[in-house]
Each structure stands twice: as C-alpha cells, then as structure tokens.
Amino acid sequence: MLKKSRILVMVLIMVFVISSLSLAAYPEKPIKMLMGFSPGGGSDALAQLIEPFLQDILDTSFVNEYKPGATGAIAWTQLAYDTPNDGYTISVTNTPMLMTNYIMNEEIVYHIDMFDPIANIVTDPGIMVVPADSSFDTMEELMAYAEENPGEVTVGHSGVGGDDFFSMLILERETGLDFQLIPFTGDGPSWQAAMGGKIDASSNNVGITYPQVKEGNLKALAVYSEKRLDALPDVPTMKELGYNVVAGSSRGISGPKGMPEEAVNTLIAAVEEMAKDPEFQKAAADRAMNLDIKTGDEYWEYLQTQSEIYGEIWENVKDQYQN
Amino acid sequence: MIMDNILFGLTNVIQPFNLLLIALGTSIGLFVGSMPGLSATMAIAILLPLTFGLDPASGISMLASLYMGAMYGGSIAAILLKTPGTPAAAATIMDGYPMAQKGYPGKAFGISLTSSFIGGMISALVLLTIAPLLGKLALEFGPVELFAVAVLGMTIIGSLVRGSTVLGLLSGSIGLLLALIGMDPTTGTPRFTFGNMYLFSGIPFVVALIGLFSIPQAIHLIEQKSAMNSGEINPIEDKMLPTFKEFKKLIVTILRSSGIGVITGLIPGTGGDTACWFAYNEAKRWAKDKTGFGQGRPEGIASAEAANNAVVGGALIPTLTLGIPGSSSTAVLIGGLMVHGILPGPTLMTEHADVTYTLIWGLFFANIFMFIIGLMFTRATIYVTKIDNKVIAPLIVVLAVVGSFAINNSFFDVILMFIFGILGYFMNKIDMPTAPMVIGLILGHMFDTSLNQSLLMSRGSWMIFLRSPISAILLALALFSALQSTPLFGLIIKTFRKKVLNNN
Structure with missing residues (x-):
C-alpha cells in the first residue's frame, strides 16, 4: 500500500517535472x-x-x-x-x-x-495641426471660431474608421462642437492638405506630423494625450483645456x-x-x-x-x- | 531642399547593389524586348512582385531600367526578323531590316544602340530638370485639383485607343466601375463586395494588371505556333559602332527625334508606338536628300530608336508629378509604387523624393548599362529571338501565378488574376484595348475620393471646381480634349477653315 502510493507520488512528480520541463522550453x-x-x-x-x-x-x-x-x-x-x-x-x-x-x-x-x-x-497620440500661416494660433481660437460657425471649419483625417476619424468624433462629442470632417486616404495626404492650406486643420498623429511641426511647416494646437509630451513641451493637452479627449x-x-x-x-x-x-x-x-x-x-x-x-x-x- | 534630394538620389543609385539591379533590369529589358510577342508592359507587370522585398527606390529603378532596355531590345527583332520586338520598334523595321539584308546588321544595331543611348540620356536630363519645377507645385494640388487631374486623365483615355474609340471608352468605363468595388472612402461602407472580405480593399490593381497583360499574351503565343521564329538568322560579322563621320551626319536627326520622343511621352496616353512613326516621318521630311528611305537609310533607324527611348523620360514626367500615367508601361510602374505604399501623385516629388530621384538617376545609369550590355551581348541576344513559344508561354503563366499570389499572400488574388486574364483574352479577340481599363482602375480611386472630399469641403457646391485656377484650367483642357473627338469639333474646324479660305 505504502509502496503503491510512493510509486504514484513518484510518477506524479515525474509527470510534473517532465511537463514543466517541456513547458519551460x-x-x-x-x-x-x-x-x-x-x-x-x-x-x-x-x-x-x-x-x-x-x-x-x-x-x-x-x-x-x-x-x-x-x-x-x-x-x-x-x-x-x-x-x-x-x-x-x-x-x-x-x-x-x-x-x-x-x-x-x-x-x-x-x-x-x-x-x-x-x-x-x-x-501614437492624436494631434491637431493647422497650416503655418493659419489665423488660429491656439486650440481655444479654433474652438471659438468653430462655435460661432458650426460645421464651417474643415478638418482632415486619415479615413473613415481610422484612428483620426474616431479621435475627431470623440473631440466633437466632448466639446459639443461641429466640424466638417474630410476623409483622406491616409495620414500623409491629410497633413499635406493642411500644409497646402486646402483644409483648415488636420487631426493627425504626433509621430507622423512631428518633423513638419519641428520644421515650422505646420502649427500644433493640441495633443490628445494624458500628459504633455517631451517632444512638444509647449503644446497643451485637450485635458488641460478641460476636455476629456485622450485618443490616438x-x-x-x-x-x-x-x-x-x-x-x-x-x-x-x-x-x-x-x-x-x-x-x-x-x-x-x-x-x-x-x-x-x-x-x-x-x-x-x-x-x-x-x-x-x-x-x-x-x-x-x-x-x-x-x- | 531640391538639391539635397537630387544629390541623395545620386548617392543612393551608385550603391553597388542598386547598380547591379539596374544592370539586371536593363538586361531583362533587352531580352524581353528582343522577343517578338513579349511587351515591356507585360514584363514589368510580371516582375513587379519580385521587387516587393526590395527597397522601393531600388525596385522601381529596376523596373524603369527594364522599360528603357526593352526600348532598344525591340529593335533587335525588328532589324533581324522584320518583326518589331515591341510596338515601339515598328518604325525601325523600315530601314533596319533592309540594311541588315544588305549585309550590315551590325551597323544597323550600332546606329540603333547609339541613338537609343542619346535619346534616353536626353530624356533623363529633361526629367531631372523639369520634374523638380513641377514638384514645387505639389502642395497646390489638393482634392479639388486632383479631381480635375482625374477628369483630364479620363478624357485622355480616348486618345490611348488604337482602333475603335467606342471600344476604348467602354474599356475605360469598365475600369472606372471596377474601381468602385471596395470600401467607400467617405462612408466606410463596403460596395459590390458580396460580403467577401477579400474585396473590402478593392480589386488589387497589380493583380488585375498581371492578369490583363500576361495571360492573353501567353494564350496568344500558344495559338500562333512558332512559325515566325523558325527562320534562319545569320550571325553578325560587321562592325557595330558607327564611325565619327557617320555619327556627325546623324546627330541632328537624333537630337530632333529625341525632342519629339520626350514631348510625345509627356502627353498622357501616347507612347513609343506613336513617337517612333512621328520621328521617322519628321526625319524624312527634314532630309535634304529624300531618296533611300525604306531601303536602309541610317537616319531612318536613328530617328525611330532615339524617339522611342526618349519617350521613357517624357512619359515619367506626368507619372511622377501628377500620378497620371504617360503610357501603359508607366501605368504599370504606378502599380509598383502603390505596392510599396506610395500613392502616385504630387507627393512623389516631396514626401517620397528619395524614391523619385533615385529613379531619375537610375535612368541615366540604365542608359549607360544599355549601351555597354548592348555592345557586348547584341550578338548573343539574336538567339533569344529563336526561343520556342511553347517554352515561353507556360513560363509567363507560372510567373503570373507566383506574382499575383505574392502581393497579399492570398489565393483569392490568383483566381482574380485568371479572371482578368480570361477577360483580357476576350477583349483582345474583339479588339477592345485593355490599357484604358487599367487607367480607369487607377484614376477611378482618385476620382471617387477627390470628388467626395471636394464636395464635403464646399458643402455640396460644385462651383468649388471653378474657383481654383489650376482646376479650372485642367477642366477646360479636359473639355477641349473631349470635344475634339466629337463630330461637333470637326464641324467647327470645317466652317472655320472655309471662312479663312473665303477671306483669302
């Protein structure tokens, strides 16, 4: 009896060891x-x-x-x-x-x-960028204008169903504002249209627009991150402005x-x-x-x-x- | 900025690996071009998938080199067999074949090679100088302007057509309709997908292309048997390069024909097949002594060959700066860029300047390699013209299957490729051209997206297209090019001419 249970224990140990060995592999x-x-x-x-x-x-x-x-x-x-x-x-x-x-x-x-x-x-957090010569210098100015002229401000995004599209929907919901959303085929065409002044703003991603913002070709108004970013210390977050927009x-x-x-x-x-x-x-x-x-x-x-x-x-x- | 890009392109292209690829592309082009029945367009379509693993700049440069090489290669069969290796070499037969019959095939090749080299170099130079200027305009092209570009491109479909205009326009329209398959760019709704997820991102352009250009070609090769290639070919024994004295006599013709080639290439929809005849006629017109054309005049060969190589650089100008293919071969090159995630259009000169300038410099080197390889291997290439169609045809099918599978690793695409192949075969049977369909597929996406974007921007007002000067001019050009092919236009010209005549 004792022998039997000892064998059982040994078998169990061996099974355990073997299985753990094979799993560890x-x-x-x-x-x-x-x-x-x-x-x-x-x-x-x-x-x-x-x-x-x-x-x-x-x-x-x-x-x-x-x-x-x-x-x-x-x-x-x-x-x-x-x-x-x-x-x-x-x-x-x-x-x-x-x-x-x-x-x-x-x-x-x-x-x-x-x-x-x-x-x-x-x-990659979302970011709102405008052309370098845009009359909007801050997110507040852009939002104030959009409030007076609902549906007039054209904002490009990377396509329906993409991250920038949903970022804009969140932003519209949180701010209660109404923008004219223009879909592009990807992040690139969206910021390029903004840079060429074809649209008022582009809701994009930090990692993609950063080189243009640094070169001064685009102005960054706000980022949709929890905290300010090390790379763009002067750009406020939407949270700071009082809107719970965290997206990307x-x-x-x-x-x-x-x-x-x-x-x-x-x-x-x-x-x-x-x-x-x-x-x-x-x-x-x-x-x-x-x-x-x-x-x-x-x-x-x-x-x-x-x-x-x-x-x-x-x-x-x-x-x-x-x- | 532009200088930086130009220099970057040069340093990129002279890397040994890139030079090797360009040499390889040129050799394949020579080989393909010299085989009657194989076109440069088909070769680019089939080889496209092989460039997936490469860096986009290297891959595209290789394909463009192939295009360049094929333009010279086409003259080999034209001179030896009286059969153009590519449609662009048709005019070369006029004087090339008689010259070879007189016992100077080597001299004919030498003139062809030298003219091709100079024509190609001039066109690359024009591309390098003009393209950056047009590239500066890139940011001026927003959705509104791109819509006008697409409209202009579509009216040009008519001019692409050899033969029936109606069939050509029909083929273009089918292409446009096929471009609508897939997710709607403005609403995200899947259209005409029958719930099939593989169609959500639309018909993969390159798959359609491989099918349309290669399968009909393969079937055709099997059908026609090998009768054409069985003739005896005499080895080339005479000297190839023209002497300086001969060259001096030809240089004016070569330069003029190069100019004609660049301009013909620049006009979207016209390519080497038009340019070679155009240049040949001009050479005849300008010659002081008009005798001997069609009996082996060196000017005849030089004009056609300089022009068809000069087309390459010219055709790449609208391709690279606007995203409108200048010829069916460049339409396939656009497919190559799209595979690498580069959307054709104005941003090619800005965002993807590294690829673009590498490609432009690649053309210079492709010319140099074409000259060297042509000198060394033309004598050997003549045996290529004797390869049996029964060997080539299955090879094309195998490459087409591998190529279409490799794009998305999807078997669905292989089936789609065969569907397009069979479609293309029957289109050929009723003389319906396939190239407009390809252009329709390319421009359809641009048309659809930019129209929606523009109307969203203007909130439904169509006037937005006339408010932008660029778009207004392009649309006026489109209207003109559409009217020009209607009977109405002919009537206006007739009455106008009558008036002028009466006044005199």
Missing part, C-alpha cells in the same frame, strides 16, 4: 507574426522594432507573414478562426482598427473576445484565444524585460515611437474599454454615414 520553434498590413506600414514598423529584442530574450526567431487587406480584418479573422492557439502564431494588433472593423461592418465576424491580448507596445492609435501584440498560459506569461515577461532595456528605448525614440507598455490584463481591459467607447460613438453617428 517554450518557445522551441520560430514564432509566426501575422501582419494585417503591407510591409513598410505601421504594423511592420512595430514588428521590425520589437522582433530583434524579443528574439534575443526568447532565444527563437520570428517569421513575418503578411496578409494585408480590409484594414487588417483578413489577418485578424484568420487569427480568430483559423490559427492554432499553441502560442506559435501571434499578430500585431492595432487600435482602433482592431475594433472598428467589426463595429462598422457586420460582414466582419471576429471579435476581440476571440483573442488573448499579450501586450501593448506603443501609442496603439499597436501591440495578441494571439488567438486559449493559448497555453506559459506561452502567454513567457511572452509578457519578454516584453517587460525588453521595455527595461535602454537600447530598446533608444531604438523606439529614434523611430519617433511613443512607448506605452501595457501587458496582460491591463492590455485586455484597455482593448475592452476602447471597444465599448468606439462602439457607442459609432452607434451615435452611424446614420450620418451609412444608410
């Missing part, structure tokens, strides 16, 4: 990084930034697979429905497109609940739902270790990427809140756009 093969956008785009830039550091920490390599199309929805649908959740396929997840895709189109059937969020890496685009990594806990934890630990590396911080700064590390549950909550906010905003304005 994660990752034992290259990890596939599924990308919803073309090489050279924002999500590719994020992958290029983090992969060299994660490769060293995890002692494995990354293989990028590009599946561009439908603003990332093709890759994310594949991640949700058609990817083994063994921890060897993860994807760069961009907000707000990750949610606005399915919020705005009922044909898109994935949902963030089908993912295991790993970590957010960078957030975030990029992180997520995997399919139900990945082994050890894989998730290993990846989170690797991201946290990477975040502390001064070399990584320098590499991010060199690429004008604003680090915003949120891991595990914190990232999950962030995505959930965003999904709710964007869903609610879209519900309110939907009829103006799609009918």
